[in-house]
Amino acid sequence: MTTSAPEPLLALSNVNTFYGQAQVHFDLSITVARGHIVCLLGGNASGKSTTMKIILGLVKPRSGEVTFDGASLIGLSTPQIVRRGIASVPEARRLFADMSVRENILMGAFVRNDRDAVAQDLDRMLTLFPKLGQRLSQRAGSLSGGEQQMVAMARALMSRPRMIVMDEPTMGLSPLYVDRVLELIRAINQEGVSVFMVEQNASLALEIAHEAYVLQTGKIVLSGSARALKDDPRVRDAYLGGSEAA
Amino acid sequence: MSSWLDYTINGLIVGNVYALVAVGLALIFGVSRLINFAQGSIYLVGAYIGWVAVVQLHTPLPLTIIVVAAAAAVVGLIIERFGLRPLQNSVRIAPLLATIGISFVLDQLVMLTFSPNPRALPSQLPDVRFQLGGGTIGPLDLLIAGVGITSALLLFVFLRYSKLGWAVRAASQDRDAAMQMGVDVNRVNQAVFGIAAALGGVSGMLVGMYYNQIDTAMSLQATLKGVVAEVVGGAGNVPGAVIGSLLLGLVESYGVAVFGTSYRNLFAFLLLVVVLVLRPNGLFASARQAPPEPLTGTFIAPSRPVRIPRWALAVAAAGFAILPFFPVSFYVLQTLINAWLLGMLALSLTLVAGTMGQVSLGHAALLAIGAYTSALLSLTLSVPVGLAVIGGGLVSAALGTLLISPSFRLRGHYVSIATLAIGEIVSLVILNWESVTRGPIGISGIPPLSLFGYDLISPTSIYWFSFAVMVVLALLQGRLLGSHLGRSFRAIRDDDIAARAYGLSLNRYKSLAFIFGGFAAGVSGGIAAHLYSYINHETFNTQQSILALTVVILGGLGNVVGAIVGSVALVGLPEVFRIAAEYRILIYGIVLLLLVRFRPQGLLGTI
Numbered sequence: 001m002t003t004s005a006p007e008p009l010l011a012l013s014n015v016n017t018f019y020g021q022a023q024v025h026f027d028l029s030i031t032v033a034r035g036h037i038v039c040l041l042g043g044n045a046s047g048k049s050t051t052m053k054i055i056l057g058l059v060k061p062r063s064g065e066v067t068f069d070g071a072s073l074i075g076l077s078t079p080q081i082v083r084r085g086i087a088s089v090p091e092a093r094r095l096f097a098d099m100s101v102r103e104n105i106l107m108g109a110f111v112r113n114d115r116d117a118v119a120q121d122l123d124r125m126l127t128l129f130p131k132l133g134q135r136l137s138q139r140a141g142s143l144s145g146g147e148q149q150m151v152a153m154a155r156a157l158m159s160r161p162r163m164i165v166m167d168e169p170t171m172g173l174s175p176l177y178v179d180r181v182l183e184l185i186r187a188i189n190q191e192g193v194s195v196f197m198v199e200q201n202a203s204l205a206l207e208i209a210h211e212a213y214v215l216q217t218g219k220i221v222l223s224g225s226a227r228a229l230k231d232d233p234r235v236r237d238a239y240l241g242g243s244e245a246a
Numbered sequence: 247m248s249s250w251l252d253y254t255i256n257g258l259i260v261g262n263v264y265a266l267v268a269v270g271l272a273l274i275f276g277v278s279r280l281i282n283f284a285q286g287s288i289y290l291v292g293a294y295i296g297w298v299a300v301v302q303l304h305t306p307l308p309l310t311i312i313v314v315a316a317a318a319a320v321v322g323l324i325i326e327r328f329g330l331r332p333l334q335n336s337v338r339i340a341p342l343l344a345t346i347g348i349s350f351v352l353d354q355l356v357m358l359t360f361s362p363n364p365r366a367l368p369s370q371l372p373d374v375r376f377q378l379g380g381g382t383i384g385p386l387d388l389l390i391a392g393v394g395i396t397s398a399l400l401l402f403v404f405l406r407y408s409k410l411g412w413a414v415r416a417a418s419q420d421r422d423a424a425m426q427m428g429v430d431v432n433r434v435n436q437a438v439f440g441i442a443a444a445l446g447g448v449s450g451m452l453v454g455m456y457y458n459q460i461d462t463a464m465s466l467q468a469t470l471k472g473v474v475a476e477v478v479g480g481a482g483n484v485p486g487a488v489i490g491s492l493l494l495g496l497v498e499s500y501g502v503a504v505f506g507t508s509y510r511n512l513f514a515f516l517l518l519v520v521v522l523v524l525r526p527n528g529l530f531a532s533a534r535q536a537p538p539e540p541l542t543g544t545f546i547a548p549s550r551p552v553r554i555p556r557w558a559l560a561v562a563a564a565g566f567a568i569l570p571f572f573p574v575s576f577y578v579l580q581t582l583i584n585a586w587l588l589g590m591l592a593l594s595l596t597l598v599a600g601t602m603g604q605v606s607l608g609h610a611a612l613l614a615i616g617a618y619t620s621a622l623l624s625l626t627l628s629v630p631v632g633l634a635v636i637g638g639g640l641v642s643a644a645l646g647t648l649l650i651s652p653s654f655r656l657r658g659h660y661v662s663i664a665t666l667a668i669g670e671i672v673s674l675v676i677l678n679w680e681s682v683t684r685g686p687i688g689i690s691g692i693p694p695l696s697l698f699g700y701d702l703i704s705p706t707s708i709y710w711f712s713f714a715v716m717v718v719l720a721l722l723q724g725r726l727l728g729s730h731l732g733r734s735f736r737a738i739r740d741d742d743i744a745a746r747a748y749g750l751s752l753n754r755y756k757s758l759a760f761i762f763g764g765f766a767a768g769v770s771g772g773i774a775a776h777l778y779s780y781i782n783h784e785t786f787n788t789q790q791s792i793l794a795l796t797v798v799i800l801g802g803l804g805n806v807v808g809a810i811v812g813s814v815a816l817v818g819l820p821e822v823f824r825i826a827a828e829y830r831i832l833i834y835g836i837v838l839l840l841l842v843r844f845r846p847q848g849l850l851g852t853i
Contacts, residue, residue: 056426082428094423096416107416110409111428159428 007070009034009163009194010055010086015064017050017218024050025061026219032163037185037195039205039226041235042215048198049091051215052167055196056088057081069162083111087161091168093152097141101132104140104151108158118158125154128184146177153184157193164188166197170204182208206230251381253503254496259387261495262394263456266449267472268479268487269401270442276418276482277431277438279338281659283345284325285446286469287352292318292447293454293464294356297367307370311393311448318447319440321352326439331432332843339605342659343799343842346607346792349465350835357462358828364461367454390452397445398488405484410437418482446472466788467511470670473663474518480528489530493517508686512674515667522664523652549847551805559807563717570706577821579705583777585817586712590770591790592797592809593719594763599795600804600852601727602759603739604653607662608669609767609794611649614676614786616642616768617775618683621692624776631696635772642768647760654756657742669791676783688782695776712773716810719766723806726762727853735759736804736853789831796838802848811849 008031017025024047032038042048053059054066057078066073073081082088087108095104105125109118126133129150135143140151149169156164169185170178186208189195199205206212206226214222214235222234229235267285274282295317299305305313329348333340371389375382405411410433416424417434425431450468454460471494479490494514501513521529570579591613599605620638623629629637649672653664676683683689695702695711702708726732734755738745742752775781797816801808816837820830841848 058422058425077430078425079428079430082426088426090423090426094420094426096419096423098419099412099415103412107412107424107427110413110416155427 008032009069010196011067012051012054013065015054015061015066017047017054017059017061024218028064028218028220030213030220032194032196033210035189035192035194036210037189037197037208039209039212040196040198040215041200041202041205041212043200045217046215047218048215049167052088052165052198055086055165079111082159085162087156087159087164089152089156089164089166089169092171093148095140095148095151097139099140100137101140101143101151102136105132105154105158108155111159121158121160125157128187129154146173146180149173149177149181153181153188157188161193163194163196166195168198168200170199170201178204202235249380250503251379253499255378255381255383255387257496257499258492259390259456259495260499261492262390263449263453264471264475264494265394265488265491266397266445267468268475268491269397269484270445271472271476272479272482272484272487273414273438274442275476276484277414277434278341280330280341280345281473281663282442283342283469284349284352285442285472286465286467287349288318288321288443288446289450289468290356290462290465291321291352292450293367293460294360295447296451296454297365297460300368300370310451314447314451315444319444321447322439322443323436325443326435329839331435336842337846338658340842340846342662343795344839347835347838347842349469350792350831351839353462353465354828354832354835358832362462364459366458367451367460368458369455386456390456393448393452401441401484410434414438470666471514474514474667477518477663478521478529480530483528483530486528486530490528508678511670512678515671515674518667519652519664519671522656522660526656526660549802549851551802551851551853554807554850566713567710570709576705579709581818581821582814583705583709583712585814586716587770587774588794588797588817589716589810589813590719590766591794592801592813593716593723593806594767594770595794596798596801596804596806596809597723598759598763599798600802601732601735601739602756604665604756604759605662605795607666607788607791607795608672609665610786610788610790611669611672612642612646612764612767613771613774613790614672614783615645616771617781617786618676618689619768620772621689621775621781622682624693625689625691631693631776632698635769635776638772638775639765639769642771643761643764646764646768647757650760651753651757654753666788669788673783673787683783686782688780690780692775692779692781694779695773708777715769715773719769720806720810723762723766727806731758793834796834796841799841799846800837800848802850802852804853805848805850808848808850
């Protein structure tokens with residue numbers, strides 16, 4: 001693996017976010033290197049999902065900078081950010097339940113206008129997710145959780161993104177699907193797509209990630225290479241809730 | 247005597263017209279979870295544009311349809327861009343109230359431009375009827391059916407095969423997820439409002455041609471019918487809206503066949519209430535629940551109320567009490583009497599809508615019940631007027647609560663729809679129950695106010711009486727809000743699930759709020775009946791319900807002093823500025839729009 005990527009693909013620097021009076025992020029700084037899988041770990045209410053919303057422009061930070069490929073994302077609308085090359089797999093998948101599986105996957109290509117290439121990409125998704133082939137005309141809402149996760153990932157890939165952000169991609173899945181999803185994330189990454197994922201399940205996430213950050217009540221308390229963090233007892237302590245465990 | 251087939255054809259044709267309105271409502275509800283109360287106004291605008299095109303420009307029919315659709319679409323786009331988009335991040339009730347304000351403004355502008363007198367709108371089609379089985383059908387029927395079916399097909403193709411149509415469907419299923427696919431939700435909203443307005447405008451024109459008459463009263467009726475059809479079909483469900491519309495058309499047509507034309511609307515609203523109570527998600531709701539309405543708490547703009555010291559209130563009350571000793575004109579007293587009567591209604595509504603969070607759009611019905619009860623008690627049973635007014639309050643409290651109780655299990659926008667429908671039902675029952683209410687003739691010769699045998703005829707005595715009654719009601723309500731009961735009301739408003747978890751019975755507290763509110767409104771209506779000496783089923787109409795809502799928002803939802811300040815302001819200021827009567831409704835609409843946009847917490851703040 002080369003480590004000669006000086007400029008990160010995505011960088012959050014000194015981000016402070018508020019919901020009304022309550023501060024969610026304290027000087028949050030995160031970078032995602034090109035071609036890497038970066039994982040943001042943390043317990044409930046640590047500000048993980050809000051970090052994703054900041055990247056996607058669904059929540060505006062009060063201060064700080066977010067750049068993608070060197071250009072600022074601050075002030076851009078969510079659709080504009082998506083057009084820059086960031087796709088998302090939202091928490092709980094958020095499929096368009098009354099649309100068919102095919103329509104859901106094609107919705108991922110909404111920002112593209114190259115019809116023929118989109119059709120090819122749809123075929124490519126069916127080789128990547130063979131199970132979806134038989135389900136194409138089915139209502140997306142009628143699929144199982146694991147199948148829905150496949151659709152959500154295929155949908156994200158259809159925009160040919162440079163980066164995918166994923167919010168708890170393994171949440172609520174059976175163990176079999178958890179492994180399958182992790183495998184797929186690795187496969188997607190090997191095709192050159194950077195991945196930023198938010199996870200509660202640290203041991204699983206650290207298996208596939210290059211780097212990881214641990215978020216606790218809005219502050220980064222630990223960061224480093226996934227390999228180093230895997231054996232770090234402080235990761236577990238951070239989950240078990242702060243000061244008394246430290 | 248027409249055959250059943252004729253009634254069926256008529257029902258389906260009218261249903262087609264409703265469908266054009268209801269489909270637009272469903273599209274808008276799907277994308278922005280908003281019931282667009284301005285939809286009927288666009289229908290009205292469409293009818294008048296059609297009139298201008300046909301009668302003044304002599305356009306051929308196909309061109310007329312295109313002109314009407316395009317012009318109405320432009321109106322829809324303007325509403326979306328300037329009326330609703332600025333409200334995207336405000337409280338959930340704000341866009342709904344804005345569409346009510348917009349509908350007042352549009353209706354009044356049409357009325358001021360074209361005068362309220364009905365006009366004929368010729369259809370330009372030959373007046374022949376073809377035999378069809380046992381019934382007949384005319385070219386206009388075929389035109390309406392054709393427009394309805396063509397629109398449905400175009401809409402289907404648009405939603406199913408166009409990129410923007412996909413965006414509309416995606417946004418209506420999951421707005422945030424659609425944005426994350428790159429869908430620009432503002433463009434989707436624009437598209438939906440443009441389409442809804444074009445369909446609504448054409449519908450208005452067709453109805454005008456069908457009855458060969460257009461007038462400004464069409465607007466509210468169209469909104470109501472569209473809402474009924476949409477809710478029956480399941481809010482936000484486009485094919486459901488079409489079926490709901492046809493069903494509504496048939497139910498009305500058969501109802502008319504059996505009972506007569508004055509029953510048409512009664513059947514429509516009864517159908518709505520039945521559906522709301524039994525299947526609030528519509529007849530065709532899938533197993534998947536419709537997206538839940540927001541908890542009522544998010545309906546009220548949070549704010550810190552302006553604290554007014556007690557002595558200042560006492561001084562103000564004393565000032566108004568001794569006002570008649572100064573050389574003020576009868577005109578001023580008359581204006582303030584109107585303000586006090588509106589104040590009582592506003593007290594009632596601010597309790598129900600503000601403190602309890604049940605935004606009622608049919609509050610004038612409580613006035614009507616109080617007024618008819620008091621008038622009939624004093625006229626037919628010779629009950630002394632003072633007691634009759636109290637009787638009006640009591641009957642309004644009891645009957646109002648009973649009538650409104652089916653809506654207790656509803657939330658948010660659905661409460662507003664249900665109360666609006668129940669208000670219309672009360673007015674229609676008054677119209678049709680001739681043996682008691684004297685039907686369309688109304689009640690005349692109602693005795694003047696009197697107290698302990700003394701007639702209150704001079705403006706001064708009426709002024710004091712109405713002011714005293716309002717102050718007593720306000721003091722009682724102030725006590726109520728500070729009590730445990732008042733806290734329970736607010737708890738239910740802010741989070742009914744949490745309130746239930748703490749053992750508060752929603753039905754009981756909602757009943758108590760409506761009993762208290764019903765009494766205040768009933769007394770106001772009772773006093774009004776004896777002042778006017780003549781009332782009929784239209785004396786207390788939806789305009790008054792909306793005026794009361796504007797007053798309550800102006801003062802600050804839930805705010806007792808605010809309700810009175812708002813009443814004095816909205817009744818008094820047009821008098822001060824000598825604004826002609828026909829402009830007043832326009833001004834109320836504009837006031838409502840400005841409030842929602844710039845000061846949703848009102849003058850004195852919500853409590």
